[in-house]
Amino acid sequence: MSDASKLRLKLREIHGNVTVTRTTLTAWYVLAPQRWSFTTEAQRKALIVAYATRLAALSGYRVHLRVTNRPYPAHQWAKALHDNTPHPLPGWPDHLVATQQALNKATLADKEVFLGVDLHAKRTRRGRTRAAFAGMEGTRTVLAGADKELRRLAEVVAGSGMGGRPARTDEVEWLIHRSIRLGLPAPLALSASDEPWSSEDVAAFTDGVTYQYRRFGPTVEIAADYNGRVTSRHVAVLAVGRMGPVTIPQTDRDPWMQHTDRLDFPVEWSSTFDVLAGHEAGKATARKRLHIRDMQRQYAQHGMEEPLSLSRKAEHARRIEDETTEGTPIQAVRCYGVHRLAVAAATEEECLQRVQELKDFYQAQQITLQHPRTLIDGAAQWPLLSEFVPGELVSTPAYTRRLAVRHLAAGLPHVSATVGDRRGPHMGHTSGTSKRAFMLDPHYPMERQDSSGLMPVVGGLGSGKSGLLARLAYEEVRRGITTTILDPSGPLANLCDLPELRNHARHIDLVNGADGVLNPYSVVGDPVRDNYETDDAWREACVYAEHDRKRLATDVVRMLLPAQVDAMPATPLMVGDAIRQVGGGRDASLLQVVTALQNRADGNRHAVDLANYLLDMAEMPQSRLFFPNTGRDREAVTDTLLVLTMNGLQLPAADQPRTSWSTGEQVAVPLLHLASHYTTARAYKVSRHERKMVELDEAGMVGKWGSGRALYTNLGRDTRKWNIAAVVASQNPADVLGLNIANFISTAFVGRIEDYETATEALRLLRVTEHAGYEAVIAGLSPQVAIGNDATKRGAREFIVKDVMGSVERVRIDMSHLPGLLDAINTTPGQAREAVPA
């Protein structure tokens, strides 16, 4: 037998953020998400204390907390991104659709936390409705009188720790819809009107919604009509039972009300509690203390040993009495009320599974969840479910929790993962305390924040750096943004083979390039006049370019010399003289530097030796790339994507001393330097205001030399002026920190690093407190996640990301909806690929 009933709401009207029942007016506020991940203990404690202070300021009020969620508005995001992408590559709409589908499938929801406060102002006086207080007009009169109270509440809620604002009518409407249709699909659009809702309108909330339940049934089935299609969900309500102690600040646990964000299914919260000033709570405790005393006295009279817990409780009651009478508000204020959770699923069986999962999940936090349904449980499902709807009363005093305001505040329902700009391409989702969509537009810092756009990516071997670089570049290229990648090891070259990019991409293997392609004098390009406002500025840039060429040539020459020779005091002077003599022209070459050394007027023996060493190196096969200057301007690559690789380059290990470099390694280091310059030069050839991206791998090796550091400093500085999103990848965070580019960093990614010291440096990069236990988080990042039974390394890469706002979160880069890209970067590096010679 089943009972079917339509929900009859107590709600009568909605005026702005105020919901109105026959007797009570409740003002609703939306709380701002608060940061929790990667914060220090002190910050966490400060957040809890601030939130508790705000709650304590509401003493005397009955407060409702409703945690619900809103499916990620994928269509709105897609429209905004499309509007922000003026020149996409062909196939862009298909890509947007695929991403939206992936977003919808991933059940990414934004958490919304509503706080309702029952106003002292009432619609009735002495329990009787007066004509003056009836109807819409009556409510307006009452609200006008309550103006002062509403303003005070708005001030309290807006304070730090809550960051709340009055809810808009459509948000209240949304909350009511969500509450009545718990677990059902969300309505896409609501009434756009800001007009107050009257009783008749309110009835519309329940139209077409039916609740079905069995008398002792463990769930309630909610069915609703969606344009002729009836959809139903089984919903179970749990009550928060016995709660263990909490420790403030919490280090090893999530806040207890936020904990549900970790689950794979959405959980709704509804708390209703009275915020009691200390003396009120004190009275209730004093009575209980007398009962304890009575029990203790009885045990004494009967010569029996009292239970140990009794004296503990007596002591606890004394402490509470002391706190409530003598303590500051934040110590004294108590919150007495009920906390319920609702979980929904398509079938009753699945719903009960989720109930069990939720119970087990909370047991680990020392919180017992009750799932009441029978006579003995003291509550039934159906009345409990109605409590979730704004305006409804608490159905039963069962499972009332009496908590100190700090204990309740430690629940922090509004803590959430906030990272990314929410306007850029979809990169994945947060994987720490909650699962939220992660969007990142590499140009957001330059275009909206007026800040720089350098993005370091660090992580150990196999941390998924290449995957991230590929993903970032892929999205940029599809948006039609000129992208240049230097990937010495080569796997990113596969991007050029993707069908959607093939016609707009070029792969150049620099090692097989033409003679002189990497000549230090030609890799630093001539500044383009159009990119400078005045002649003076342009001439200044030309002088700097000449200077950069000379510095680069100096470094290259010194890299080619044996370490011992380079260390001799005369060497820099001799090399400097020769470089000066050759000048900084674009047509100069290292061979001219050799000649200058040989032909010194004083015939210095050391200079001749240096020239001979250089000639020895010039005989190396790869030296042909940078010794001569072929003197002709190469054809400019106009493809959107250019991937530069250096097949077969033997780079020395990071910690290998220079004295033990092999000859091959000695040539490889200047090659990498020159290639880095070659890569960035392309960005400066594009119009200054146009978006562009540069990705450079092996930043650490380049940053060890002056010219390399200068390259990164210039790049960092220019990101803002030139709208360059510069991604700098390295295995070691110390290398990136050593580049002195901290001021230019917008977004930083850190992948899995197992070494503690290295992880500490990574935390410095993220500006997260070191030695606070987060090193272990970095070591625990999963490099690649297997999907289903697929044992191959596929799926998402996990990183810790710091965005331009300073938020730090753990994110998972999702590529499951881009199988082509996934296949491309999972191909074993070094496999035969046709490369176009430069």
Next chain:
Amino acid sequence: MAERIEADDEVRRFSSVWLGPPGYDLPFHIRYTAYGLGFLIFVVILLVEAVTPLPVGVPPVWELTVAILLTYATMLAVDHDKPLSAVVANVVTLARARPDRTPATITLRPTLPLVVKITKDPL
């Protein structure tokens, strides 16, 4: 300095029982609430018997037995989390739930200002 906070509920998590008059230990320990509830039920039974043609037993052995059993059953549900009022209210709620064999027709009013479109299923 970490601060540990316990729920105030903990001080309520014991049963106030009567151990017996001083100097004499009762063989059973019953909560004060149960004495009150039992007495109430006993009186109600007597009243029911008084207004109906049922005979009032002297001494009222059956009445006492029924009252004790009913009290015992009710007190099984009552504890620190579920006060007597909640248990009684729950019994009333469950008793009042009316079976309805013809569920209400589910229709959306065409004039509704709500646009209900299903874009995705959140579950």
